[in-house]
Amino acid sequence: WYLSSETFLEVARIAPAADFGQPIEAGRTYFLDFRPVSGLMIPYRIEKEYGIRFRSYDVDSVEVNPELTADTFSFPRPEAMADLPVRPGAWRVDVEWPTPRPGAPWAKTTTSAMIEELFHGALLEAELTFDQAGDIRRLRHTWSHDRFRNTYLETVFDNLTFRHTLLEGALTDGTLVTSTLDTGTVLDLGGQQLHLRQATSRTDTEGFQILQETSADGGETWQEALRLTFTPSTTATDEPEGR
Known part of the structure; x- marks a missing residue:
């Protein structure tokens, strides 16, 4: 460190530096434009030189003794992910699916799920288990x-097909619509190709709903196959075991 012989303020330092995650030769840092802030002298301009680089920073504002939380040091969630109807947390999930009888009410069951936020919010992940007409379904x-x-x-990965289904799509007016039409992960059932489409939108209960549809004619027509309604939950319910 180098101190001013007149003000005794720190004006420069030589210290190890890094560039693109790799250590490099010691770099120089200069501190200028000191201003008083709550009894402290704070440099409002910082200049750095290392290797063949030179960078200068101007301080916009200084806050002394701010309230610090975990969010203060966390990476901001990507803007595109912040717009999604899906949110991390504990959820009650109402599961509904059509029965073979035309016009009959949909079958229903209830389970719970925890949606985790990974990689600083760049990835959301959930796993849920439920009993669908005697079959234990597990979805990741x-x-x-x-x-x-x-x-x-x-x-979507499930314990019936044991395969990863990839869906792509866009967020329009708050609703995320994705499908397998262009992802090459169509399900082949004995020569019949079955595409999957999902529409995810917010609900009035501060939750969201996923409507899953299937198509056997390349996306010309779609049939509803599964409905998942997520409601905020403070307690977890017992989930059926499955393998």
């Missing part, structure tokens, strides 16, 4: 956004 669901292609990605 993820949501993310490809900023290079500006498209949303969903994946």
Whole structure:
């Protein structure tokens, strides 16, 4: 460290530096434009030189003794993910699906799910288990956004097909619509190709709903297959065991 012989303020330092995550030769930092802030002298201009680089920073504002929380030091969630209807937390999930009898009420059951926020909010992940007409269904669901292609990605892995289904789509007017039409992950059932589409939107209960549809004619027509309604929950319900 180098101190001013007149003010005794720190005016420069030589210290190890890093560039692109790799250590480099010691760099120099200069501190200028000191201003009083709550009894402290704070530099409002900082200049750094290391390797072949030179950077200068101007301080916009200084707050002394601010209230610090975990969010203060966390990475901001990607803007595209912040717009999603899906949110992390504990949820009660109402599961509904159509029965074979035309016009009959949908079958229903209830389970719970925890949606986790991973990689600083760039990935959301959930797993839910429920009994669907005697079959124990387990679904692993993820949501993310490809900023290079500006498209949303969903994946679904289940214990019946044991495969990853990839869906792509867009967020329009608050509703996320994705499908397998262009992802190459169509389900082949003995020569019949079954596409999947999902529409995710907010509900009036501060939750969201996923409507899952299938198409056997390349997306010309769609039939509702599953409805998942997520409601905020403070207690977890027992989930059926499955393998």
